[in-house]
Amino acid sequence: MNIEIMLYIAAFLTAILGLVLAFVTLSYRELVKKYFHLRKENDEMSASAKAKSDAIIKDAQVKALRIIQEAELISGDTKKVLEDKLQSATSQQISEFNNFLSKAQSDLNNVLASVSKDITEQSVTEIEVFKKSLENQTLKAQEALKSVIGESNKKLESEMAVIREKRVKELDEAIFEIIRKVSKEVLTSSINTKDHEDLIVKSLEEAKSQGLIE
């Protein structure tokens, strides 16, 4: 019976452990999903920003070329100056765009790191909570089991004492009977015929002396 209770408690604890592990796994999965979603958003944002900047640069170049074309009369030097200035503006735009991208990338990395850290911290916290709960349950189960075993042992000891006493008594009786038997055999073999005859006559004498024969 006691072994059965232990088995039930063990099975119950195993079930609880399984449920908590499932919950933790699901939570982790959610967090990982969130991470990938954010990452996807970031990629989309980067692509969109790049597309927009490309469009802006292209537009600027087109406008610049138009202006240059419209001003064909402008001298070659002026043209060169304008081309240089256009090149500089373009470079500056590209540089600013690159900076923006770097910053966006850095921000994204920070966000991802933060998310990853959140996931880790949350998982660790939840695992700690579960661990503590399991320890408490295990301790309670151990205490209950100790109590059951203790009571069973007491009962068993008591029953054993009764059985032992009974057995000792039976043994004593058996030994006493053996002593009785051996005594009879020794007595019979140690008395000779003459002694037996004398005993019989003595018995008659005793019977007469006690008034049983008259």
Added chain:
Amino acid sequence: MKTDLEKIVLDRLVTKKDVGDLLDTIDLLLNTLYQKDGDAFDKTLSTSVDEWFSDIVRGLEKNGLQKEDFLKSIGEMIKSLEEVKITIHEPPNERLKEAIKNWIDANLGTKVVADFEIKKSILGGAIISYKGKYVDYSLRKRLDSVLTKMKPQIVKSLTISHAKL
């Protein structure tokens, strides 16, 4: 004379078995007395009767006694004999029979015989029963009594032995 013969007969009778055997002998002799064959009685006396009794019967006529009367009166006398039942652990030998006979004659008179019963279980001594009274002087009873008195001590020593084990 008759009294002397009765005394001789009584002297010969020790046990109940002796009484039974003699009664059978007397019946046999009485039966042969009534037979047509006149020699039947003498033949029986010679062949089927103990010598001591056949001598007594043969001497009856010499002593002026009738056989039939004598046999009948002896038969009646021994039928009235009392018995003391003595239970012993093995069959008595002649010496024991004689010793018991002497004791009975001295203490109870000649008109008592011993009825022996054999029971090995009594171990020794005797159980005596006479005129409705019964007493056990067997060795078995004495041994049981001693062991019963000593039982607490024996059990105590066994308990100590158990503890040592």
